[in-house]
Amino acid sequence: MSDLPPLETGVTGIRSRFVEDINGLRMHVLEAGTAGRPCLLLLHGFPELAYSWRKVMPALAAAGYHVVAPDQRGYGRTTGWSADYDGDLAPFRMLNLARDAVGLLAALGLRSVEAVVGHDFGASVAAWCALVRPDIFRRVALMSAPFAGVPPLPLGPQKPVPKPDIHAALATLPRPRKHYQWYYSTRPANAEMQQAPQGLHAFLRAYYHVKSADWAPNAPHRLPGWTAEALAELPGYYIMDLGLDMAAQVAPDMPDAAAIAANAWLPEAELAVYAGEYARTGFQGGLQWYRCRTSGLFEAETQLFAGRSIDVPAVFVSGASDWGVPDPRRGGADAGRGLQPHARLPPDPGCRALGAAGAACRGDAAAAGIPGGLAGRLTGSGGRARSRERHRHIVYRNGSDAAGSSRPGFSAAPRRDRTRHPW
Template sequence: MELPWPNVPEGVKSSTIKVRDLDMHFLHAGEREAPLILLLHGFPELSYSWREIIVPLSQLGYFVAAPDQRGYGRTVRPASQGKQVAYEDELAPYRMLNLTQDIVALVHGLGYDTAAAVIGHDFGSPVAAHCALIRPDIFASVVCMSAPYAGQPRHPTVFGEEHHVLARDRRGAWATLNHHLALLHPPMKHYTTYYSTPSANTDMCNPPQGLQAFLRAYFHMKSADWPGNNPHPLEDISQILKLPHYYAMPIQQTMPEAVEAHAPSQVEVLRNSWLPDEELSVYVDEFGRTGFQGGLNWYRAQVDAKYTEDLGVFAGKKIEVPAMFIGGVKDWGVYQSPGALEKMKEVCTDFRGITLVSNAGHWVQQERPKDLFEALSGFLRK
């Protein structure tokens, strides 16, 4: 298929296959007889985010596929008849267990029984982790990037007085967190909860500064280019105010407003070699066409206990295949969930280590693809 986007390296191809209720678009390289590697993007990203890493990985002797996941890019539900995802649409398809099933079905749809590795970035990281957790017979190894996987917690002990305390508090963890954030001075809110509101998609599709300027500021502020990123471990959730405003947001602000004050200068834009305007335009065009609601629904399903309850069957289960974590030295995503990185070492019984890439922020595969390749190739060779 003709490549849908500019500046895709030679050797990368574009295809679409039927995966469950989706026509799933994916970029790929390598021989179909070679072992399979899957690359899973996060928010607000696309298969295009992996453009610089697909061919180098394939040259190690793999068939490498990077899909547009459910709700993103050129992947569509034929039943939607071309309509944008709406806030009122059914949310269950975006719950974690269903997103994981999409990837299992993709493996089979590509003609494989197993994958040598599943590699996930940002919100793609927990999808990759659940693939390895639930189907170690399919996914032989896993790499989580920028979002450590802390495991599915054991069911709480409910006995005696503790039972009554839990019974009285039905707000849930996310509601409790935001209740405390709102009491701070100044009052704050968590970005995950903001992404779950009915207004988030409209805010982000129609920002006052324009969609291109908004996405430029968003990608810039979460990269190593923004001097405000000096991440470090947080002792507990009470330290959330140390997070930048793209994570801990002023309570009255939209995401476009939260990042606008830190937008790059024209000189900084011209100096950006990892996401020049021509490549940023891919995100502007795609999200301008599809909207953000498909990706935002992943967050909505995460904060609604009704859509995470089915994961309880895996409570306390550990990832038993080889695993590693990769992030950027300037990536607050590594630490935004206090203790998660340390817990990942315990959750993975064959943990192969942590690599933090120098001069990289949140977008490691775009900011420092050569360094990422070195880290991944070392893991895969072992």
């Protein structure tokens, strides 16, 4: 894999290269804009790539930013990581992923960035970057995946409280189910997706489709609680049928030929880039991130930061078809208030729904990721670019800058893109 050339995106204004010796990695990076301009670091999620930001990077560069998007550890053309299921998971733990980001910036000669922007699992990395090194990551934007906060470190003697086995309860439902993150943590998951019976390209088409606003059953509502019966209300790509793998789970919802031909946010040629990369690397690199989460192996390490919050200006953007944050107009929880313990916010964090019918944020949308207009507001400098898709988003923001001034800071403009992805 080390002999691969940088990816040719085919997008005017985006260049690609490798950056050596990044925390043990040879990191593949996409860039747009002029080095020396204010920098934005974009971190993708699963199953994504740096390529997922291709439609927003030129807009951000045109707004005056130097935009950097790496293939993160375990993905794409970045090398130096192991896909061995029986290997060491420690390199994939969250604090080491944040260390990867710091190392990349250092190699680029950057002491700080204007903002770090993360989507899906990349939002978790972005959140930890902002929490641990606010001097480097001056602002943060989280997309689709809320930050759950630092694991608490209880004070004083604690009586053990037995926790219900949610997985056993899911398995005994009339329609037996299982949680997708625990499926992703199993040994067979990688091969079952990479070697999907319908073919990898077709699997990814169906997978991305069911996680988009194009899939009509995506109608989020507030769940009554963390019970098997409540979780079973989630779509099958979240709470899977017990006897199915992910390829089989999404296969029945494969869009027809006409829908594929009409898809403007992820044409076949662009989907082929994903299929080609994952055919070569498999999914295990990304799945290792899930295994770190579900195993709990590294929770004690993060408790070093117990009681800390994200204190830099922060914005959260989610689609109205995103199950991660329910739509308040459908009776869901207020996204901003739900996250308030983990970021310093004004009394009214300003969660609001925008537009008509919506979805969350994926880089494959028209200007997916974060548009120039919002990025300008992240830095208080304005911004010209706007995306063109007609979809509603829920926006949660901290309206002050790092110094506590009252300038717009993270006041978010209506942003519109096409698709959604889960936390």
